[in-house]
Amino acid sequence: RAALHLETVSGDLDLGASSLDSVSAKTVSGNLRLEMALAAGPYDFNSVSGDVRLLLPAATRCNAELHTISGNLHAAFPATRQSCGRGSQSIVVQGGGARVSLQSVSGNLRLENAGGTPTPVANPATVDRRAILERIERGEISAADGLILMQG
Known part of the structure; x- marks a missing residue:
């Protein structure tokens, strides 16, 4: 397992089947797609307009938060919405776990089931x-x- 730190302006990143203890990623308009199981974290993302898409195992547990002007937080896992206010959304996925956070102007944070068929939310x-x-x-x-x- 390793930590990932990256910065990009407009390039997309597609990282499949990875083992990352933590992530710190910044992008202006590039989209990030990471397939992994979450460890202790944290998994922190920052973007202006790029989307972050995480493909995760069905048993994933995490606390996800999005701080944004116009982006959305989507989770294909059983989740409890903790807050949904102006500019901020947070959910607890399957009881909580590692922190997953995106700060963005208009980017979306998507937590998807790597197995394909999403669990109804x-x-x-x-x-x-x-x-x-x-x-x-x-x-x-x-x-x-x-x-x-x-x-x-």
Whole structure:
């Protein structure tokens, strides 16, 4: 196993069947595709518009977060959404584990099943409305932000 540190401007990276203890990757517009099992991590990515696509074993456990202006976080694994606010999304995949993080202007973070057929994931629109209403009541988010969260 090894650590990966990389920086690219517009080149795409496609890394298959790798064993990486941790990743630190920065790209401007290049897309990153890595196939691996997660170790302790962390797995930190930074991009302006490049997407990060991780192909992972079905038993993957991780905490994934995306800090973005317009990107999306997708997981093909059973996951619990921890937060989904303006510019930030986070999920716990199958109970949690290694940290996977993407900071991006418009890039997407995709956690996909390397085995092919993705495990069904709860629709992000099926948000816990009660939890959102409680966050509004505590003043953690505005009513407008709460409405956005409930609409998915």
